[in-house]
Amino acid sequence: MPDDRDVAVLGVGMHPWGKWGRNFVEYGLAAARAALADAGVSWTDIQFVSGADTIRNGYPGFISGATFSQALGWSGARVSSAYAACASGATAIAAARAQILAGLCDVALVVGADTTPKGFFAPVGGERKDDPDWLRFHLLGATNPTYFALYARRRMELFGATEDDFAAVKVKNARAGAANPNARYRQEVSVEEVLASPMVADPLRLLEICATSDGGAALVLSSMDFARRHGRSAAPVTIPAVSTVTPRFPQTVIEMPNFATDSAVAVGAVDGPAFRRSIAFAAYEEAGIGPEDVDVAEVYDLSSALELDWYEDVGLCKEGEAERLLRDGDTALGGRIPVNPSGGLSSFGEAIPAQAIAQVCELVWQLRGQAAGRQVEGARVGVTANQGLFGHGSSVIVTG
Amino acid sequence: MTGAKTRVPAVEGWFTTDADGPALLGSRCRSCGTYAFPRQTFFCGNPGCEGTEFDDVPLSRRGTVWSYTDARYTPPAPYVAADPYVPFCIAAVELAEEKMVVMGQMVPEVTVDDLAVGTEVELVVDVLYEDDDHQYLVWKWRPVAGSGGSGA
Numbered sequence: 001m002p003d004d005r006d007v008a009v010l011g012v013g014m015h016p017w018g019k020w021g022r023n024f025v026e027y028g029l030a031a032a033r034a035a036l037a038d039a040g041v042s043w044t045d046i047q048f049v050s051g052a053d054t055i056r057n058g059y060p061g062f063i064s065g066a067t068f069s070q071a072l073g074w075s076g077a078r079v080s081s082a083y084a085a086c087a088s089g090a091t092a093i094a095a096a097r098a099q100i101l102a103g104l105c106d107v108a109l110v111v112g113a114d115t116t117p118k119g120f121f122a123p124v125g126g127e128r129k130d131d132p133d134w135l136r137f138h139l140l141g142a143t144n145p146t147y148f149a150l151y152a153r154r155r156m157e158l159f160g161a162t163e164d165d166f167a168a169v170k171v172k173n174a175r176a177g178a179a180n181p182n183a184r185y186r187q188e189v190s191v192e193e194v195l196a197s198p199m200v201a202d203p204l205r206l207l208e209i210c211a212t213s214d215g216g217a218a219l220v221l222s223s224m225d226f227a228r229r230h231g232r233s234a235a236p237v238t239i240p241a242v243s244t245v246t247p248r249f250p251q252t253v254i255e256m257p258n259f260a261t262d263s264a265v266a267v268g269a270v271d272g273p274a275f276r277r278s279i280a281f282a283a284y285e286e287a288g289i290g291p292e293d294v295d296v297a298e299v300y301d302l303s304s305a306l307e308l309d310w311y312e313d314v315g316l317c318k319e320g321e322a323e324r325l326l327r328d329g330d331t332a333l334g335g336r337i338p339v340n341p342s343g344g345l346s347s348f349g350e351a352i353p354a355q356a357i358a359q360v361c362e363l364v365w366q367l368r369g370q371a372a373g374r375q376v377e378g379a380r381v382g383v384t385a386n387q388g389l390f391g392h393g394s395s396v397i398v399t400g
Numbered sequence: 401m402t403g404a405k406t407r408v409p410a411v412e413g414w415f416t417t418d419a420d421g422p423a424l425l426g427s428r429c430r431s432c433g434t435y436a437f438p439r440q441t442f443f444c445g446n447p448g449c450e451g452t453e454f455d456d457v458p459l460s461r462r463g464t465v466w467s468y469t470d471a472r473y474t475p476p477a478p479y480v481a482a483d484p485y486v487p488f489c490i491a492a493v494e495l496a497e498e499k500m501v502v503m504g505q506m507v508p509e510v511t512v513d514d515l516a517v518g519t520e521v522e523l524v525v526d527v528l529y530e531d532d533d534h535q536y537l538v539w540k541w542r543p544v545a546g547s548g549g550s551g552a
Contacts, residue, residue: 122476129411134478139411139528139538140505141475142490149469150492157467157517201469202512249447254466254492254501263435264499266446 005286007100008227008236009398010107010220011039012361017184017215017348021115024057027216028064028113029071031354035109039220040232043072046220047105050096051081052088052112052353055124061114064353068111078105086300087244087388088112089217089356090396094242096221106226112353113216120144121212133257133389140259145209145303147256149201152305156203159320161308163203165327167194169304170208170346172332177343179373182358184213185347194304208304213349217357219364237364237400241286245393247275256389279393280314280385287397291315294337295379296366298359300386301344311339314385314395333374341366341374356394359384367400410528410536414438416458417537422525423458424502424539430455435498459502462544463493465519466501470512480529480536491541493521507542520544 013034015027036043051065060067065081078099084091089112096108120143128134136142155161171191177183189207197207227236247255248270250262255275273281284290291314299310308322316337317325325331331339342348342362345355363382365371379400386394409417414437415424427439431451434444437459444451468491474481489506506515507526521541528538 120473120476123478127478135411136503137475138478138480139414140490140503141471141479141481141488142503143471143475146469146471146490150467150490153469154467154517199472201471203469249445250499252499252501254503258503260437260502261500262445265497266429266432266434267448 005101006224006238006240007097008222008224008231008238009360009364010041010222010227010231010236011035011037012364013038013218014182014358014361015113015216016182017213017351019184020214022214024054024113024115024214024216025060025067025071027115027214027354028068028111028218031113031216031218032068032072032109032111035218035220041107041220041230044075046075046077046107046109048096048099048108049077049079050092050108050110051079052092052110052357053081053083054114054353055083056117057115064111084392084394085388085390086350086352086386087356087392087394088353089358090242090386090394091244091392093219093221093239093357093360093396094244097239097242100221100223107220107222110219110221110357111216112357114351114353115214116212116351132259136257136259143201144256145201145204147254148209148303148306149204150254151309152203152303155305155308159323161305161323163195164191165308165323166203166208166304167191168326169301169307170194173301173340173344173346176333176341176374177347180343180347183343183347184211184349185343204303204305210302210345211349213351215348215351215354215358217354217361219357219360235400237367237398239360239396239398241283241397243279243283243286243393243395245278245282247391248272248278251275251391255391275391275393276309276313276387279387280383280395282393283383283395283397284315289381289397293381294383296341296363296376296382297337297339298342298344298362298382298384299339301340301346302350304346307339307344310385314383333376338376341371341376356384356386356396359386360396360398363398364400367398405530405533405535407535407537410538415525415539417525421461422523422539423461424523426457426459426498427454428457435459435500437500437502460495460497461523463495463502463521465515465517465521466492466494467517468492468506468512468515482529489515491515491521493541504539504541507540510543514543
């Protein structure tokens with residue numbers, strides 16, 4: 001792997017996920033302080049602050065980089081604030097990494113945090129008849145689980161996935177999450193309990209759809225040179241690749257919040273992988289590795305069924321083989337390629353701007369051997385995968 | 401007295417309401433032929449095309465189900481739900497000629513048991529919600545009798 005594209009992860013930190021309704025800045029601040037302490041870097045040494053924005057907490061959320069900087073105490077650091085829906089965290093990581101690789105700064109702080117309302121995510125308020133995110137609720141009653149369920153049902157019909165498979169993903173993730181002190185849900189569940197939970201969007205049940213949560217996550221990233229001079233470890237965990245790709249035309253899988261896909265009339269099918277698959281593969285290419293090199297993955301299980309799609313889209317198996325991987329126990333802790341050892345969104349719920357950062361935190365703990373109770377033994381290479389509304393790819397490779 | 405209410409589209413310019421054959425109103429790029437729904441007026445999504453002129457075109461009235469689900473819980477506002485709430489199905493429907501997939505609610509009497517990937521459906525216009533004076537209309541999909549599911 002080309003070292004000249006590596007940045008070091010000096011520190012990681014999280015505020016536990018939950019549902020308290022407190023100010024999101026409090027969660028971000030706690031995560032930032034934890035990451036700085038983990039790195040052994042003082043706040044006033046941070047040269048660049050990269051915030052992942054939240055759109056549900058008023059103006060401070062839109063300029064989160066400055067908001068977190070103010071909470072830590074104005075230091076004169078340069079700043080960026082980025083919104084990319086679920087991919088906001090990866091976009092904030094990408095901004096910090098680019099600053100470091102360009103030589104514009106040596107050490108950066110990445111922070112994302114959110115406070116979420118109860119129940120289904122709804123669009124931002126007001127009557128906005130030119131906003132597809134507003135219109136899909138108004139004209140279709142299409143919530144986020146509607147889209148998750150469309151993918152799940154198609155998986156059942158095309159590849160023979162069963163309701164038991166979807167429940168088994170939840171059981172696996174709940175077991176891992178029970179061992180994670182930062183997870184919101186820390187109770188194991190049985191297949192029977194999952195299948196007894198209310199149907200929300202057929203075939204997905206309440207326990208198979210990720211909740212909306214409060215939480216915060218942060219990273220301290222630096223140049224390899226800074227890490228050698230100031231880092232606590234002679235061989236820190238590194239990030240050799242960050243993928244923030246967009247789809248390629250025509251995008252023929254229906255995507256939230258759209259009413260329709262692209263039309264493939266003019267150009268036929270896209271030459272190459274579909275969008276979700278292109279996300280991690282762009283990261284593999286940048287890192288000079290392939291999916292066969294991966295020891296552990298954190299993927300965006302907005303639903304239990306979607307985790308199975310990700311097995312294929314990050315290249316852990318061929319299309320249509322995810323159920324076999326699951327049934328063989330390959331993706332459970334102790335299996336050949338554990339997926340979501342953190343417990344995933346299943347155990348955390350979604351704190352949107354913090355989530356992609358939290359995925360990296362988990363991989364760093366895994367690669368350092370610090371994931372007590374859920375450790376993937378001997379993990380050296382990890383991949384995250386995630387996708388933001390409207391077409392923001394998000395994948396980070398972590399090596400250690 | 402629903403008969404006395406004025407029927408108006410819930411959104412302007414997205415579908416036609418001809419009694420003998422309502423249709424979604426899409427756009428077609430004059431340069432490359434790419435369709436779009438809702439109508440596109442100032443860009444073509446094809447990266448190899450810089451077309452700026454578009455024709456409004458009715459989209460195919462029939463398609464096949466790409467996937468489907470239902471909404472067991474009341475969607476949040478700005479959805480206007482009936483009280484008491486009645487769950488409904490939503491389908492993503494493949495249009496063969498336009499080579500695209502379009503979402504829509506299914507007509508009220510359809511359940512997921514009536515649907516399968518590949519079920520043939522046709523477009524209808526139906527009431528989305530109403531107030532004292534108006535019925536607000538939207539497009540919905542209805543299974544074509546004899547195709548896959550039970551029909552409706």
